[in-house]
Amino acid sequence: MLTEDGKHLYVSYDEYHSLIEKLALKVHQSGWEFDTILCLARGGLRPGDILSRIFDKPLAIMSTSSYRAEAGTVQGHLDLARFITTPKGEIAGRVLLVDDLADSGHTLNAVVRMLRTNYTPITELRSAVIWTKGMSAFTPDYSVEFLPTNPWIHQPFEGYDSLTPDKLVEKWRW
Numbered sequence: 001m002l003t004e005d006g007k008h009l010y011v012s013y014d015e016y017h018s019l020i021e022k023l024a025l026k027v028h029q030s031g032w033e034f035d036t037i038l039c040l041a042r043g044g045l046r047p048g049d050i051l052s053r054i055f056d057k058p059l060a061i062m063s064t065s066s067y068r069a070e071a072g073t074v075q076g077h078l079d080l081a082r083f084i085t086t087p088k089g090e091i092a093g094r095v096l097l098v099d100d101l102a103d104s105g106h107t108l109n110a111v112v113r114m115l116r117t118n119y120t121p122i123t124e125l126r127s128a129v130i131w132t133k134g135m136s137a138f139t140p141d142y143s144v145e146f147l148p149t150n151p152w153i154h155q156p157f158e159g160y161d162s163l164t165p166d167k168l169v170e171k172w173r174w
Contacts (some may be wrong), residue, residue, distance in 0.1 A: 006149035009131075013156040019130045019144050020047050024054045027096065027128055033125070035093035040064045040111060043100035046157075047130060051098060060095075063088045064107055065076035065087065078110055084119075092121030100130040101153060103140030112138075 001010045011019075031113050038060040039048025045061070052059035065079045095113070102108055108127060115122055124157035133150045146154075 002149075002151060006152050008154060009147065009151040010154045011156055013153075016046075016130075016156050017050070020050045021054075022144045023047065023128055023130055023142060026144065027051070027055075030142070031095065032046060032126060034096045034124075036060055036086065036088070036091055037096045037098055038062060038086075038091060040097070040099040040107065042076055044098045047128075048098040051096070051128070057096075060084050060091050062111065064111065075174050080114060090121055091119055092123070093120055094124040095122050095125045095126075097125060099127075099129050100128070100155070101133065102129050102132050102136040102138045102140050103129075105136035108138040108140070119143060 001013070002008070003010075032041060034055075034057065037048050037052050039045055039053070039062070041061050041063045042065075048061070051057075062080070062084045070123050081164055095115075097106060097111065108129075112125065113125070126141040127138075129140045130143070131145050131147055131153060132140060132143040134146070134148040135150045
């Protein structure tokens with residue numbers, strides 16, 4: 001649900017999973033065949049996992065991080081993993097790069113540059129995200145929702161960001 005002022009988008013688990021299914025349909029209907037899904041952790045883990053299951057393709061993982069300041073609401077320094085975890089040796093062939101959103105676009109631009117420079121066995125690279133914000137400097141090949149007002153997206157699992165083991169002990173004390 002988008003707030004009236006357009007500054008916040010609240011997404012339920014059902015909506016989140018429906019959007020991932022719609023993303024899978026967009027990729028499928030394009031007719032493009034790919035060999036591997038490369039998801040960007042953390043935001044692309046859930047969509048990448050579900051797309052990997054739907055398309056029955058191996059899932060490779062690359063860790064990235066940029067949202068660190070003020071409880072993850074302010075973009076900080078971009079960190080890209082030096083290695084990609086993949087079940088089949090080196091990542092190669094046609095790769096579908098998956099993340100949850102194209103926010104500023106800086107992460108996706110940096111990852112694409114790095115992949116094209118350092119992973120020459122990749123013969124074709126396309127990108128898929130759930131959301132693309134109006135301010136994004138990156139245009140994904142596949143996207144479900146375009147958000148011209150650039151809202152902060154409240155994803156359904158964000159409650160775990162403030163959950164600690166001590167809070168779990170208290171919650172499940174019986």
